[in-house]
Amino acid sequence: MIKDLKLLDVHKIRKDFPILHTTVHGKPLVYFDNAATTQKPLCVIQKEEEYYKTLNSNIHRGVHSLSQKATTAYEQAREKVLRFINASRLSEIIITKGTTDSINLVASSFGKKFIKEGDEIIISHLEHHSNIVPWQLLCEEKKAVLKVIPINDKGEIIFEAFEKLISEKTKFISVVYVSNSLGTVNPVKEIIQLAHSKNIPVLIDAAQAIQHFKIDVQGLDCDFLAFSGHKLYAPTGVGILYGKEKYLEDMPPYQGGGDMIESVTFEKTTYNSLPYKFEAGTPNIAGVIGMGMAIDYLNELGMDLISSYEKDLFEYANAKLSAVEKLKPIGTADQKLSVFSFMLEGIHPHDIGTILDFDGIAIRTGHHCTQPVMQRFGIPATARISISFYNTKEEIDFTADALKKVFEVFG
Amino acid sequence: MDSELRELYQQVILDHNKSPRNFKKLEDANHHAEGHNPLCGDHLDVYLQLENDVVKDISFIGNGCAISKSSASLMTAIVKGKTKEEAEHLFEKFHDLVTGNLKDANEIEALGKLAVFQGVQEFPARVKCASLAWHTLHNALNNKEEKISTE
Missing domain, CATH: 3.40.640.10 (Type I PLP-dependent aspartate aminotransferase-like (Major domain))
Structure with missing residues (x-):
């Protein structure tokens, strides 16, 4: 059987989502709060x-x-x-x-x-x-x-x-x-x-x-x-x-x-x-x-293609973000997808959220309506990046750099 | 770095976040209240030693973001020695400040170090972080033992 080489063209897909072309604080929106809600394609x-x-x-x-x-x-x-x-x-x-x-x-x-x-x-x-x-x-x-x-x-x-x-x-x-x-x-x-x-x-x-x-x-x-x-x-x-x-x-x-x-x-x-x-x-x-x-x-995009694109992007995000100094991922299950929850040493997630927002990056911070999970890990909250098929590796790189800036603010 | 961001995270705020003042449980407190912001999981306890309506001593413990922790720290430093009425008045002015309703330059100046929270008005999502300690203080002053929530 010939292997299906069809891949998602993320840059083409992004054109379907008007909101991805807006700016926040003068920066292009990087939307990483997909677990809270996803953006809507123009056709919807x-x-x-x-x-x-x-x-x-x-x-x-x-x-x-x-x-x-x-x-x-x-x-x-x-x-x-x-x-x-x-x-x-x-x-x-x-x-x-x-x-x-x-x-x-x-x-x-x-x-x-x-x-x-x-x-x-x-x-x-x-x-x-x-x-x-x-x-x-x-x-x-x-x-x-x-x-x-x-x-x-x-x-x-x-x-x-x-x-x-x-x-x-x-x-x-x-x-x-x-x-x-x-x-x-x-x-x-x-x-x-x-x-x-x-x-x-x-x-x-x-x-x-x-x-x-x-x-x-x-x-x-x-x-x-x-x-x-x-x-x-x-x-x-x-x-x-x-x-x-x-x-x-x-x-x-x-x-x-x-x-x-x-x-x-x-x-x-x-x-x-x-x-x-x-x-x-x-x-x-x-x-x-x-x-x-x-x-x-x-x-039309194909759920299988969406899955494989997101899997690849998530692995990339996991490796790239985990490498950020003083970052601790929360939740390291063997079977895991889309959600990267983390803490930065000495910095409250809410402050991370505000600082990233200045770079146009939307992430969720808080207990994510799962307080018992937070209690299990002995933390009040996490910062959470959650991906979709319209996100890119460039956005992950940009976010990893922005996280380093958080430490600059806190000196 | 963006000036608005620097305006929010001023040096005084970062300093109080790093080394909060009066950060302990007051053993001989006669007033106490617990505050909670379910949105971000911020949680703090304010302890007061109130004598003839004067705040003889005050402390707090808790967990929160830089804004909420530094606000609590600065609050304890400023309220110590004040009367109940003065403390309540400060709360009112502080609330006006962070919600952008305190415009008068003299009034802002009169708030002393608390004026560093002026930047919060640009961040509506963070107003509750800045005011949680004050709401809790208000309850402690009035001896309302029930847990308060800013949500």
Whole structure:
């Protein structure tokens, strides 16, 4: 077989993102806060604009042409998501506001029906607050117990500890695919296999995974998968919950309102079929259509090419940045991608963020909504560089030099 | 280096960041408050020895960025010996300074060393760093033991 020599042309790709050609403090923007949100290609921006200019109307309601066209465009976006994650049924693709909304939906609805006093729910120490707090709220309400898979000094979950945590009492497992603060890639396939051998459903938080590599929900066999549009080069305020029909059918509605009903009387309301049962109210229609466009854009570039470009760039960044004097990487997992979290000796991450900003470099500083991870490493915060396929090696070099300047400021 | 950046990270600030004054737990404190900025993880405790509404002694411990640490350090140095009312007045003026609402040159000068935080007004994201210690002091003065948050 001939090896595919096709490579991403990053300079051509950068032309698709208008914001990458703006300046900050008079310097060209170097955007390294991709784990917080990704920038949007022009086609996505235009798609949203086009919707408001030519299609705007409410979906699933009117018999008039505009409403039907808007409904078609909206439902096409759902089909694009289905193919993107290789799901098999549209009924299993629920459109939400984002990852947080998706996880809350499951915690609330699955929890209401299936979690009882004394039951146990397992998460990992790597979770974002959005995959901790919904489960804590549920456990509090139901008097259930939250169990946490510990991590080692490299920031990897300790699988043997997970094996020991699983018991007869375990009723649900919710784990992150890729850590947003350390970049650790969790062995989710192994977690799912072990959970399934004991008939425990698993939710995968794919907020930091979906934009970096191909995800096949049937191959993974996860029971739920949650992600946000805005980290997938799509607008904010839209996201996806994939769920297996066998669970979704038995789960009660999350929110009540328009669109999620079949018939309403004051005596009895019957609910709409899946996925609409979980989609109350008028959604962010333009955003969802924009997400469909973002998926088209990524498919055109090719997720495999994106993965290999990002892998190469990340290895380069890892080597280059780790070599900066007095820099200490936080999180050194063997399986790691996109996220480079670090400390500079004697300098608070917040100060690093302000000083880099003067060179036009946007990084995230803080606890990244993962306070337990920070506590595990005994630090209040880190500085975080997170890459995308539109970043370049030149930007990494420029940032490594800018980091040296931080020490100049502090003398 | 950019002048705006130098304006923010003035020598006095860098010095107080490196060697913070009154950086300890005050064993005979009769007032105490805890401050927290969840945005960046800054966290500090302010201890006061208040006698007849006069700050006899003051100290702080905690963890934070250069702006928050130096602000706390300078605050303790300046507030020591002041009355509660004077300290509250300084807080008000300091808050105006970092939010860019103190324009009068004489008033700025009257703040003494605290004037080095004037550069903060150009960095809205850092206002909370500079004012965390003062908010915490305010709570300690009023003996509010609950943890305060600048978010």
